[in-house]
Amino acid sequence: MKQFNIIKICILVFLGITFTQCEKPLKTEIYGEFAPIDGPASEGFMRGLLDGVYSEFQFNGEDGRNFIYFGDFSGDHLWNERGGLSRVTSFVLNWNWDAQNPSWFRSNFWSKPYRVIRNVNYFLEVVDDSELSDEEKKIWKAEVRFARATTYAFMYNWFGSIPLRTKSSDPPQMARATDTEMLNFIETELVSAAIDLPLEPADGEFGRATKGAAYGILMKHYLNIKNWNKVVEYADLIDGLGLYSLYTAGDNPHRDLFKPSFETIEKETIFAFAATPLVRGTANAIMSHSYPESNYKSFVNGEDVKLSNQSISGTKNRVYDHFYNSFEPNDDRKKQIINQYINSENEIVTQEANKNSSFKYWPDPEMDAWASGHDFKIIRYADVLLSKAEALNEINGPNSIIIDLINQVRIRAKASPLVLGDFSSKEKLKDAILDERGWEFHFEGKRREDLIRHGKYVSAKRNHPVHPIPSAEDFRVLIPIPQAELDANPKMTQNSGY
Numbered sequence: 001m002k003q004f005n006i007i008k009i010c011i012l013v014f015l016g017i018t019f020t021q022c023e024k025p026l027k028t029e030i031y032g033e034f035a036p037i038d039g040p041a042s043e044g045f046m047r048g049l050l051d052g053v054y055s056e057f058q059f060n061g062e063d064g065r066n067f068i069y070f071g072d073f074s075g076d077h078l079w080n081e082r083g084g085l086s087r088v089t090s091f092v093l094n095w096n097w098d099a100q101n102p103s104w105f106r107s108n109f110w111s112k113p114y115r116v117i118r119n120v121n122y123f124l125e126v127v128d129d130s131e132l133s134d135e136e137k138k139i140w141k142a143e144v145r146f147a148r149a150t151t152y153a154f155m156y157n158w159f160g161s162i163p164l165r166t167k168s169s170d171p172p173q174m175a176r177a178t179d180t181e182m183l184n185f186i187e188t189e190l191v192s193a194a195i196d197l198p199l200e201p202a203d204g205e206f207g208r209a210t211k212g213a214a215y216g217i218l219m220k221h222y223l224n225i226k227n228w229n230k231v232v233e234y235a236d237l238i239d240g241l242g243l244y245s246l247y248t249a250g251d252n253p254h255r256d257l258f259k260p261s262f263e264t265i266e267k268e269t270i271f272a273f274a275a276t277p278l279v280r281g282t283a284n285a286i287m288s289h290s291y292p293e294s295n296y297k298s299f300v301n302g303e304d305v306k307l308s309n310q311s312i313s314g315t316k317n318r319v320y321d322h323f324y325n326s327f328e329p330n331d332d333r334k335k336q337i338i339n340q341y342i343n344s345e346n347e348i349v350t351q352e353a354n355k356n357s358s359f360k361y362w363p364d365p366e367m368d369a370w371a372s373g374h375d376f377k378i379i380r381y382a383d384v385l386l387s388k389a390e391a392l393n394e395i396n397g398p399n400s401i402i403i404d405l406i407n408q409v410r411i412r413a414k415a416s417p418l419v420l421g422d423f424s425s426k427e428k429l430k431d432a433i434l435d436e437r438g439w440e441f442h443f444e445g446k447r448r449e450d451l452i453r454h455g456k457y458v459s460a461k462r463n464h465p466v467h468p469i470p471s472a473e474d475f476r477v478l479i480p481i482p483q484a485e486l487d488a489n490p491k492m493t494q495n496s497g498y
Contacts, residue, residue, distance in 0.1 A: 041130040049123045050140055056116040057147040058207065060273040060282045063112060064376035066104045068286065071445030076460040077323040077438060078358070078447075079467065083315030085289070095461055095469045095476060099483040099498055106482035109158050113151045114165070120148040121168045142196035146209040146217075149189035153221045156182055157449060160478050160495060175491040183225065190218050199243065206263075206274050207375075212241055213271035216379035223387045224449055231391035235384050244270055244381040246412050252332045254413055257380075259362050260373035270379040275372070277364070283371030286443065287361040290317040292351055295343040304363055311369040319356035322465050323438070331415045333439050336360050354466050360443045382409050382440055390433045398429040406433065409440055430454065452477050473497055 041049075059067045072078045073092045080089040088104065091097040097105070123144050127137055155162055161182045163174035177185070194214035201208040219234035238244060247257045247266035256262045263269070275284045291312040298305040306312075319337050327334035339356045343349050351357065364372035389405040400420050407417040423429040434454050438447065451457035461472040475497025486492055 041126050043131050043136075046123075046127060046130045046132055046136075046140070049119070049126070050144065053116065053119045053123060053144050053147050054208070056112060056119055057151065058273045058282070059108075059378075060275045060284070060376050061280070062285075063108050064273055064275070065285055066108045067376070068443060068445035070104060070109075071448045072443055074461075075447035075451055075457075076464055077320060077442055079318050079320065079354075080289070081316050081318060083313065085315040093467060095472050097476075097479065099480040099486070099494065105158075105479055106484055109155070109479065110482050110485060113155050116151045117148055117165050118168070120144045121166065121170075125168060138196045139198060139202055142193040143202070143209040145189050146193040146197060146214050149186050149193065150217050152182070153186050153190075153217060156186065157224060158479050159481060162481075163489075163492065173489045173491045176493065186221060187218070190214050190221075194218070199241065207272065210271070212238055212243055213379065215241075216270045216384070219384065219387055220379065223391065224453055226394070226453065228391040228394045231387055232395070235388035235391070238270065238381075238384050244268065244384070246381055246385070246408060248412050252335065254332050255336055255362055258336075258360055258374060260364050260366065260375070263375055268381045269375070269377050270381060270384070272375040272377045272379075275375050277366055277368040277371040277373050280368075280371055283368075284361060284374040284376065285313070285370045285372070286317070287359070287363055287367070287372050287374065288313045288370035289315050290358050290361065292316075292338070292341050292349070292355075292357045293343070295345070295349075296341050297344050297346070298342045299338060300340050300342055300348060304359065306363070307365060307367070309365075309369070310363055310367045313370055316355070317358060317443075318354060319358050319442075320354050320466055321356065323442070324356045326435070327439060328415050331439065332413045333415075333442075336362070358443055377444060382412075383446075385409055386433060386437055386440065390430070393426055393429050393433065397426045398423040402429065406436055409436065413439070415439075 058064075069080065069089060070092055073080055073089055074095070079093055080086055088102045091102045099105075124141065127141055130137070132140065152162075152164070161176045161179050163170075164177035164181060164185055165174065166185075191214075193209070194211050197209055197211045197214055199211055201210055215234050215237045219231055219238065222228075222230035222234065245267050247253045247262070247268040249265075250256050257266055257268060263272075275282045277283050288311055291306075293316075294312050294314075296306055296312060324334070324337050324339065327337075336359045337356050338359065339351045341349055341351075341357070361372065361374045364374060366373060385405045385408050389402045392399070392402045392405070398420060403418050403420045403423075410417055418432065423432065434450060434456070437450050441447070441450075448457065451460055457477055458472050458474050461469050475495065478495045480498035481492060481494050486494060
């Protein structure tokens with residue numbers, strides 16, 4: 001069983017400032033607004049602050065679900081219907097989101113990230129005078145700087161440039177940073193954090209920042225801003241650590257990779273937000289939302305049989321036919337999507353058109369009703385291979401090195417290897433890489449950024465074979481600044497088009 005601190009159940013209260021934590025009682029100390037006034041902060045106090053950073057930083061539970069759902073449902077492969085959730089996802093599916101809807105934009109993508117940033121700023125202002133050892137100070141400072149920079153990278157991906165808050169004394173009303181300021185901060189902070197981050201999570205706690213995680217976030221950041229040489233540099237640095245590889249064991253390793261029981265075995269996941277059914281606030285609900293219908297009993301071939309502790313939600317995640325049919329027949333990744341099942345009456349049911357079901361988050365035998373322990377994977381080694389392939393193709397493609405990188409992922413999935421001679425141009429191979437990313441990363445929240453980077457986000461929606469939005473606007477590559485932020489901060493400007 002993986003070891004990690006269930007930071008979500010710790011309580012962090014900033015009015016006062018009073019802190020409590022899960023592990024042990026804290027020393028009683030009197031604090032000013034942001035810093036201790038009667039001597040160095042205790043180790044317990046600092047651990048409470050660190051837990052407060054990770055509590056907000058983790059995109060797990062409902063936060064992680066919405067992170068993935070927006071990334072995938074606004075794209076071209078997956079959709080959602082029915083139940084209360086569909087009233088929110090309809091804004092995403094129909095591309096009519098605005099500064100007030102869905103509520104995710106304010107709660108998950110704006111307020112929560114800025115709480116991470118606030119907590120990091122407080123931490124950095126008191127850590128140097130604390131009772132932590134020099135080694136603890138070095139590592140913990142690197143961890144929180146990683147969390148802050150990664151959070152800014154996420155927000156830049158969603159909103160573009162935003163106010164850059166780096167200290168607790170920053171005024172409530174701030175204008176956007178420039179693009180140059182924003183990118184420079186993200187990159188220099190991650191580079192600096194990576195120097196002091198450990199190779200393995202501190203104290204053996206799964207989900208804490210590592211050197212590989214910093215390299216991975218930098219690699220993906222550079223991929224999305226199309227700094228191709230930097231993508232290759234950080235992919236190579238990840239390889240140089242010698243810690244990560246594709247998981248290839250067993251008959252269907254891609255399926256096993258997404259089983260909670262394999263999370264301590266595989267070495268493919270570079271960074272993830274931890275989930276457990278033991279704490280509902282961290283748990284993953286995606287599988288509960290993805291069962292075909294309430295009468296589902298099992299796969300036709302018997303590979304999955306629903307257990308009594310696994311519940312089926314009323315909302316339904318669906319896979320479009322054109323995506324399901326785009327896989328090669330023997331591709332293991334296709335085997336995680338079904339269009340037939342056996343119902344509670346032992347009948348074979350064929351699902352309606354475009355209502356296929358993804359079992360990527362393979363049912364967790366330890367599920368507690370809807371709550372499963374599937375971690376929210378942010379960076380996998382498969383992404384290192386395909387990101388490097390994409391960057392090399394942009395630099396000097398096509399060539400055999402690129403094909404070999406892609407084929408490592410395809411061969412693991414039992415898909416037929418690509419042949420260099422089939423790609424007469426960089427553009428043809430670029431399209432193949434986008435397809436490969438779709439097959440490999442569906443339901444991991446990456447489709448939006450992949451389509452944007454390839455210049456196909458808007459056209460994919462305008463020309464969608466099932467749910468087209470002919471009037472889909474170009475400005476929706478960024479999401480709107482929440483209206484509540486505009487009301488509270490007159491120096492903030494709305495993204496163009498909203």
